[in-house]
Amino acid sequence: MAPFRPSLSLLSRISAPSKVPLFRDATVLAKPVQIYTSPTHDPYLNLAIEQYLLRNCAKSSAVLFLYVNRPCVVIGRNQNPWMEVNLDRRRRGIPSPSSPSKHTRVDLVRRRSGGGTVFHDLGNVNWSVICPSASFDFDRNRHAEMVSRALRRLGVEEARVNDRHDIVVGPSEKETYKVSGSAYKLITGRALHHGTCLLSSPHLPMVSELLRSPAEGYMQSKGVRSVRSPIRNVELGNEEFIDAVIGEFRKMYEGETPVVDVDTEAAVQATWIAEEMETIQTADWKYGQTPQFTFSTHPTEEDPRRRPPLPEDLPPKLRIHLDVRKGIIDLNSSSISGLRSDEGECAVRIGENDLYDVDAKADKKTLYEIVDWGTALSNPLDLQDPLLFNDTRKVSDWLNKMFGIGPSSM
Amino acid sequence: MLAPVLRRQALQQTKYARVLLPSLTRWYASFPPHTVVKMPALSPTMTAGNIGAWGKKPGDSIEPGEVLVEIETDKAQMDFEFQEEGVLAKILKESGEKDVPVGNPIAILVEEGTDISAFESFTLKDAGGESAPPAPKEEKKEESSSSGSTPAPTPAPEPEESGSGGRLPTSLDRDPNITLQARGLAVEKGVNVRSLKGTGPGGKITEEDVNKAVSAPTAGTATPAGAQYEDIPISGMRKTIANRLKESMAENPHYFVSSSLSVSKLLKLRQALNSKADGRYKLSVNDFLIKAMGVACKKVPTVNSSWRDGVIRQFNTVDVSVAVATPTGLITPIVKGVEGKGLQSISEAVKDLAKKARDSKLKPEEYQGGSISISNMGMNPAVERFTAVINPPQAAILAIGSVKKVAVPVENDDGTTSVEWDEQIVVTGSFDHKVVDGAVGAEWMKEFKQVIENPLELLL
Numbered sequence: 001m002a003p004f005r006p007s008l009s010l011l012s013r014i015s016a017p018s019k020v021p022l023f024r025d026a027t028v029l030a031k032p033v034q035i036y037t038s039p040t041h042d043p044y045l046n047l048a049i050e051q052y053l054l055r056n057c058a059k060s061s062a063v064l065f066l067y068v069n070r071p072c073v074v075i076g077r078n079q080n081p082w083m084e085v086n087l088d089r090r091r092r093g094i095p096s097p098s099s100p101s102k103h104t105r106v107d108l109v110r111r112r113s114g115g116g117t118v119f120h121d122l123g124n125v126n127w128s129v130i131c132p133s134a135s136f137d138f139d140r141n142r143h144a145e146m147v148s149r150a151l152r153r154l155g156v157e158e159a160r161v162n163d164r165h166d167i168v169v170g171p172s173e174k175e176t177y178k179v180s181g182s183a184y185k186l187i188t189g190r191a192l193h194h195g196t197c198l199l200s201s202p203h204l205p206m207v208s209e210l211l212r213s214p215a216e217g218y219m220q221s222k223g224v225r226s227v228r229s230p231i232r233n234v235e236l237g238n239e240e241f242i243d244a245v246i247g248e249f250r251k252m253y254e255g256e257t258p259v260v261d262v263d264t265e266a267a268v269q270a271t272w273i274a275e276e277m278e279t280i281q282t283a284d285w286k287y288g289q290t291p292q293f294t295f296s297t298h299p300t301e302e303d304p305r306r307r308p309p310l311p312e313d314l315p316p317k318l319r320i321h322l323d324v325r326k327g328i329i330d331l332n333s334s335s336i337s338g339l340r341s342d343e344g345e346c347a348v349r350i351g352e353n354d355l356y357d358v359d360a361k362a363d364k365k366t367l368y369e370i371v372d373w374g375t376a377l378s379n380p381l382d383l384q385d386p387l388l389f390n391d392t393r394k395v396s397d398w399l400n401k402m403f404g405i406g407p408s409s410m
Numbered sequence: 411m412l413a414p415v416l417r418r419q420a421l422q423q424t425k426y427a428r429v430l431l432p433s434l435t436r437w438y439a440s441f442p443p444h445t446v447v448k449m450p451a452l453s454p455t456m457t458a459g460n461i462g463a464w465g466k467k468p469g470d471s472i473e474p475g476e477v478l479v480e481i482e483t484d485k486a487q488m489d490f491e492f493q494e495e496g497v498l499a500k501i502l503k504e505s506g507e508k509d510v511p512v513g514n515p516i517a518i519l520v521e522e523g524t525d526i527s528a529f530e531s532f533t534l535k536d537a538g539g540e541s542a543p544p545a546p547k548e549e550k551k552e553e554s555s556s557s558g559s560t561p562a563p564t565p566a567p568e569p570e571e572s573g574s575g576g577r578l579p580t581s582l583d584r585d586p587n588i589t590l591q592a593r594g595l596a597v598e599k600g601v602n603v604r605s606l607k608g609t610g611p612g613g614k615i616t617e618e619d620v621n622k623a624v625s626a627p628t629a630g631t632a633t634p635a636g637a638q639y640e641d642i643p644i645s646g647m648r649k650t651i652a653n654r655l656k657e658s659m660a661e662n663p664h665y666f667v668s669s670s671l672s673v674s675k676l677l678k679l680r681q682a683l684n685s686k687a688d689g690r691y692k693l694s695v696n697d698f699l700i701k702a703m704g705v706a707c708k709k710v711p712t713v714n715s716s717w718r719d720g721v722i723r724q725f726n727t728v729d730v731s732v733a734v735a736t737p738t739g740l741i742t743p744i745v746k747g748v749e750g751k752g753l754q755s756i757s758e759a760v761k762d763l764a765k766k767a768r769d770s771k772l773k774p775e776e777y778q779g780g781s782i783s784i785s786n787m788g789m790n791p792a793v794e795r796f797t798a799v800i801n802p803p804q805a806a807i808l809a810i811g812s813v814k815k816v817a818v819p820v821e822n823d824d825g826t827t828s829v830e831w832d833e834q835i836v837v838t839g840s841f842d843h844k845v846v847d848g849a850v851g852a853e854w855m856k857e858f859k860q861v862i863e864n865p866l867e868l869l870l
Contacts, residue, residue: 077480077487078462078506115485137453138644140486165485184486186452188475222506224460224482289463291506 019271022052028260030058033253035246038067040264043074043109043120048276049267051112054130054185054192063130064249066242069120071203072107073210076115076183080223080290081108082367084117086213087404094210097202104203106210110286113192115183116226117211123201125238127245128194136184136191141165143193144182146252150244151179151197156234167195169232177232199236207231215402217308221293287368288327295402296321314398315339315391322367329365336377339391373399442524444499446537447517449510451774452481452488454650459483461507461516466498468526472519479516492519499526502534513775514540651740658802663843666797667855673813674833676865683753690754696732696786697757699810699837701868704728704748706858707782713854714781716803717844731780731801732760734767741767742801744780753868783807788835795836805845806854811836 023029034057038046046067057063071094073085081087085108093103120126129143144161151159151167158169162176170176182195198204211226213219234241250257267273279285294300297307297320310318317338323330370376373396400406449459462480466472478492496519503516510516515537518529534540609619644652673695680693687693707714707728715724728749731742743763745756766772783801787793791812798809813835820830837858841851861867 076482076485078460078482112487113485114482114487136486137455138649182485186486186488188489188491222508291462292504 020269022049022056022262022267022270022273024266029053029056030061031257032058032061033255033257034061034063035249035257035259036063036065036262037242037259038065038262038264040262040267041068041070041122042264043069043072043107044277044281045264045267045273046126047109047111047280048273049262050128050192050194051276052267052270052273053128054187054190055272057130057190059189060132061130062132062135062249062253064246065128065130066245067126067128068122068124068238069126070107071104071119071121072109073117073119074109074111075117076224076226077110077112077185077289078114078224078291079110079117079226080219080221080293081110081287082290082295082403083213083216083219083221083223083293084211084226085404086210088214088401088406089210089404091404091406094203094206108286110280110289111183112280113183113185113194114224116181116224118181118196119201119203119207119210120196121201121203123199123203123233123238125197125199125241126194127197128192129249130190130192133186133189133191136186136193140184140193144180144195146248147180147195147197147245150241150248151234151236153248154234154236154240154244156236159234164227166229167197168229169234176229178229179232179234197241198231198233199238199241200233204231204233215295217305218297218402219293219295220303220305222291223293283368284327288366290324290327292323292325294321294323311398313394315395318395320399324367327366327368329367331365336395339377339395367403370403370405372396372405373403441532441536442520442528444524444529445494445496445519446515447478447492447519448773448775449481449503449512449514449516450490451512452483452490453486456483456512458509458511459488461503461505461510462487463505464501468498468500468529471495471497471522494519495522496520497522497524497526499524500529500532502532502537511541513773513778654802655799658800661802662800662805664797664800664840665843665848665851666838666840667851668795668836668838669855669859670816670834670836671859671862672818672832672834673862676862677813677833679865691757693753693757694760695788695813696784696810697753697760698862698865698868699786699808700730700732700745700748700756700760700784701751701753702858702861702865703730703782703784703808704751705861705868706854708749709857710850710854712850713806713841713846715805715845716781717805717842718803722845725781727781729779729781731777731783731804732763733783733785734764741772741777742780742783743767743772743777780804784810786810788812795838797838798840800840800842805842806851807840808858809838809840811838 028034034053036049036053038049040046046069050065050067053063053065073090075081075084087108090106090108093105096102096104127143127147129146135142141161144165144167148159148161148167151169156169156179158171159167159179160169162168165182166178167180168176168178180195180197182193184194185192201207211228246259268277282288294303296303297310297318299305299307300321315338318336319338320336321334323333365376374393377392377396452459459481460483462482464479465477466479472478472492473495474493475491477489478498479490481488481490498517499520500518501516502518503510503514515534518532518537520526520529609616676695676698680695680698683693684691711724714728715722727747729744729746730748731744733740733742743766745751745759745763748756751759763772763776766776780801782804783798783806785798785807787796788810789812793812794814795811796809798807800807813833816832816834817829818832819827821827837855839851839855839858841854846854
């Protein structure tokens, strides 16, 4: 089954006239001030609606869009999911606070705006303002300030915007907690500024683990790195926050603009939105859009840092160096050697003998299509050699953990 | 019989090709004609960006408005839409390259039909090289202040366009799809071109659209009826100006040296040169002043310097930032290497830059940098003299007042004194005491006065 490779259409999809629009009445999108909320918790649908609004609302309009997503990790456009997210933990889900044996599914989402990695869940509200790009040029903190004001009106007295465009609370400059992060996407004449707001997330204790990848110490990436900050809930309800933000927006953009709750049935039918949703759910978008990176167990010329020590049960002479571009391992510049713990070098070329993928090209292997490093590494002959087989199994288990591969990949 | 026809066709085709190529075409060494695409300033405060995904690969053709490459800077993901037609010949900066300074070459574009395999060996050096990436975050303040040029004192800027307010032109909107007449009309009526939707062919904005927009209300905060004041939103440009000038006043211990210069000889020389011009040039007093600044800076190079972290950078060339008033605000394009330029080429450069500034067609390298500034308010007869704020990270700026007729005592041959009319201007230099000591500033002023009052010394 060939994977879906939209290739260049993954780039900011220019709005062609939509075959089926979102609103039957197109004048809705022409109003100078618009406010929308979304009843769905589907992060892909919400992001697609947001992009649709960015590309279709009148050029001089100011638009507010508020939405809540089910638990998901959202990485920035140019980030590296293997480096920013503990994909193994994500795959297994996070324990539900009320019943820790039950695990809640966590989606991995790559958004179109820049910036770093954040965690969304039902206790987090996302606010999004779309306006002429002159507004971005003039003050890119304008709408973060607006949300800060909303928080202060609700009693969060020390809410303020810091120089990373985050909203923080905290008694002093030395002690701050991030409650909201921002990111931007600009197209001709229009700017999208969106941000999160942690209101009452029950999963905060898990976020630290979720956003810390065990592979980080071995990787060097050209992607955008997240900047970690301690986080906190502001302890407010979703409804009151949403109302307060709408109130501040209405003050800023005078008028009693009505709030339109997006009809998600219609949204899913709108051609552009449906296509966008499909695109951003593909592995090619989520993983294949990763800028070039390397993963190596030992210092290299380009990356001479000390590496975290390898687990003791791995073969002592193991050396791995992977060169990955657009999520594809370049086998010509990658190598895995030292798989045997006894003497005798046994360099293995990945992919040549993948039992599952007879079409594997000799010089490339798509990292995010590997379902088990064991089959990617093994040679049918190894299965006969118990020692090599065991060692290969240990190495592949470790690699699977590093790259978040395993059963029930949600 | 066919040959002359074919030759004529070939000639015509070449002419057509030349017209089609943008004026940025380079005819460089052994490579076919090409355009160097540089990292754009996609917002007035942008100093560098990370290259994201390329929308095209070498060999692909690109239409105006298509996304050439995605760029990320400070959490903002932006599409760089190239506004001209062409074919991508070579990518100089791959996806993932970080902190590429604004103005550095990132790709090569050629015309349809050019052989792109010729560019396989093209390197950054062939493109003109690159400037060093901006210093890390701690020093970012200093670096960012040298981008987005601002004038020193801001005489009330010309009325800004309604709605968006003034801002430096960005690559995204350098050429909105609008007819020339409509553009002129829009500027006249103060309509924000970017807020218009075109109804002409290909979505071009026509005069009709502009007129319609004039009658339609613009979106934005309206003041309540009968208000005592009006809140004008602060544009990016204004904010940049505010920050830089505040910083300049705070960081640079300014001191001022004024001098009354006799420009009678200079004006005579100018008249003489202009009368022989035959349309080749028209020199202005400003051109002489800029040239004189170059001379003075060569004689007193301390003034042609910049306070950097740990060093004072003394420049070998004199690049003069010239304040120009445009419809969107004040901007200071740079005349590079004035010490090596004659009056005619300085004059041409200033006129060309001023025109580009007014048409919002200045490229970042044309307004970022400079080693010294000049601000001329001589066209305003009410201004006798004024003091200017230094443009960081430069160390000096010269403020020019208007020409006044002054009565000066003159000793006659027979020993009697009488009065003569002299034409004088008062210039005031602002110097950064960190870099330029009082005596040095005075020395510079002396050299400047010497060459202005005896303009033939420009030949020396």
